[in-house]
Amino acid sequence: MKPESIAEIKTKLAVVMTAEDAYVKSLREDARAGVQAALKQFDRRMEKQAALVRKLQEMSVFEKEAYANGHKYIAGIDEVGRGPLAGPVIAAAVILPENCDIIGLNDSKQLSEAKREQLFDEIKEKAVAIGVGLVDQTEIDAINIYQASKKAMMMAVEQLSAQPDYLLVDAMTLPIEIEQESLIKGDARSISIAAASIIAKVTRDRLMAEYSVKYPGYGFERNAGYGTKEHLEALETQGITPIHRLTFAPVKNYVNL
Template sequence: MKVSKLTIKELKEKIEKKDQVSEELIVKLEADSRTGVHKIAQKLRRKEERKKEAKQKFKEMSQYEKKLHQQNYRLIAGIDEAGRGPLAGPVVAAAVILPTDKFILGLDDSKKLNEKKREELFDIIYNQAIDIGVGVVDNQRIDEINILNATYEAMKKAIKDLETNPDYLLIDAEELSDVNIPQQGITRGDSKSISIAAASIIAKVTRDRKLVEYDKEYPHYNFASNKGYGTAEHITALREQGPSPIHRHSFKVVKKST
């Protein structure tokens, strides 16, 4: 690309069409005398640095999977849940088996990502994963067996929902009884393992979408915004309206003021 022969607008248009920008091109842009071209170069440089950081983070978060691959485990399912803390809605767990030959840049604990990034990664994970299983346990079951046991039940459902039998499980902060698959619980695993991070994103987005749908049925509580969590607005609505059919009665705050 002959940088000096192109206008700033033309440069932007050509660069936008490129999937990758070479170091050589960035250097050429940096050497141009125009301020506008320098700004393009700076933006590209920052973008490349972020991509490099993301690749390094992905590498660091692949260490558990890498060690297991060296032990001849091939189908490693990461497992995580979303929805332990909310006052309403289900707890949702996901099990994700990722391929060994793909980079999914940006994978991280779903709580560290904004909604737009989670949605973007959700689609990428579904397109690239070997298999994905989802388990959902509703609020009535949560009230029956408590949230911890409901979380375990959702995780086991997610494993059963897989079409591919995993040969190892990496689980965020938990270990599952009555599951005859080798496993390891990892504290804060959603920020340490790519498989668990992927599961955290699938679980979070799946649950959030359910709460957006519930918002249409029960508009008083603003579930589309709070996703069932105990925001001040949500608690005020509870005191005024009482609980909806999807509220967890075992969570003591869920009651109507008299």
């Protein structure tokens, strides 16, 4: 029988999910250089997958502890948009299922746009409940960004379709009668907070891309309202828009000009 081609082997290996697979073991005996190269590529993929599984387990510690203490619905909460010069601050609250199997969850800032989008869809599909809160630039100017971030988080919790009995909050304590834990850099330490950071980030980025059509020239689709060179140059030449935060420097320098 004619041996399988290297291309055929690569195609089959692409869908194999464990190094213990009988087909993989049989290939270990194939001395062809192309086969061994394909196996090395497969082994690297398995190592990367194993690292992601370990990361998921490490980031599930706070959730597992909460389950062990009798909690059922654990909501992770995070916000995005404190630093931009334009647009709202958006928070998300996410309740993941126990024994969550969403591989790759991490701080949204550590992920590529493509990976965030892929995880956004998976979180939406698998989450027990998702809530989103938005506080716009007018209210940010009125109450300050810290209070606006807190309000957006509270709104996100209120939007959950399932009532959480425990909150894991990124670097903040909420004035709400639900047992909670504040975690510094929680989006890199808790899968629930990481999921919330992804939901909030993708939601806000999509909104700012919509604003870029209404207010062209500022690069909102690329900078999400942050003070990039392109954005600052547009402020200088075009002035402020209705979505700019008037209390933020250097935006406030252009008020009433």
